[in-house]
Amino acid sequence: MPIPNENDPKSRVWPIFLATHSRLIERIDEALTRAKLPPLAWYDVLWELEKAPDQRLRMHDLAKRVVLSRSNLTRLADRLVAAGLLYREPCPDDRRGSYCVITQAGLETRKTMWPVYGEQIEGLFACHLNAAETEVLIKAMTRMLKAL
Amino acid sequence: MPIPNENDPKSRVWPIFLATHSRLIERIDEALTRAKLPPLAWYDVLWELEKAPDQRLRMHDLAKRVVLSRSNLTRLADRLVAAGLLYREPCPDDRRGSYCVITQAGLETRKTMWPVYGEQIEGLFACHLNAAETEVLIKAMTRMLKAL
């Protein structure tokens, strides 16, 4: 979206990056909806919990990993709890805090979502990248993330 | 976020792509807020209008360009109108439709936002890409967009 020099690559790359991201997310969420599955955000939360040691994480940590504001995550977690995909457990060391723990149903839901999600990633994104390009993307973006 | 083979580049690139995008957007919006400027979405709309012939676009076209649902755009436009940055004009050819036209104040707001926005793009994103990488990103993402 930015401005001038529409032909200078340096200026074109950011708008393309933005457009690509939003169109891909749009498509993936559509696919999940069509399959009557929960949205992308749920997958992220479930997957972070599944990977975590003891399949549990403090709200704070979880929020950081999925890039959500704290209050936002509180309510997203409420919804997941209501859906039976995770539960909260008080934290023994720090009585202010609590853990989110993924349930069996949560594990299963994530597993059900994966084929649909994965197919979209492959078909819309990954299939357009050869090995060299993949490496370039990873290196460049990792650099950005480290600098943040 | 996806699943297995955390070490296979092909699997790692998508989660990194997602994380990079959300952290960058987060930072840029923070910078705009700090500078007491409107959010990114406003910039997009203003810039699309500024570029457009006669500095006006039909709602429909505008929505597609900024990747927003129609109803969403209606209300975003309402807010921009309320802020005096654009106005609506009935379309003579098609009496169902209307144009969004950017105002002088809209042009100025966009111009005020650019230094802050541009600085963030450069400092968080573009500065991490050399010429070759920039080309790779553009080519790969353009390919994805075309296929959508």
Add this chain to the structure above:
DNA sequence: AGTATATAGTTGCATTTTCAACTACTTTAG
């Protein structure tokens, strides 16, 4: 022409997200 279908845009309602308190507990410093 006359009806059926499609398109542009808006609106009501439910859901989601954000912002600013607020509670409860922990840590630091005197």
Add this chain to the structure above:
DNA sequence: CTAAAGTAGTTGAAAATGCAACTATATACT
């Protein structure tokens, strides 16, 4: 030990978003 400051998480109210229904107009079909 106590007071001050910091941290974890939740909550109420307001703003933003998405979905489905709706109005108005345009296009296609018979």
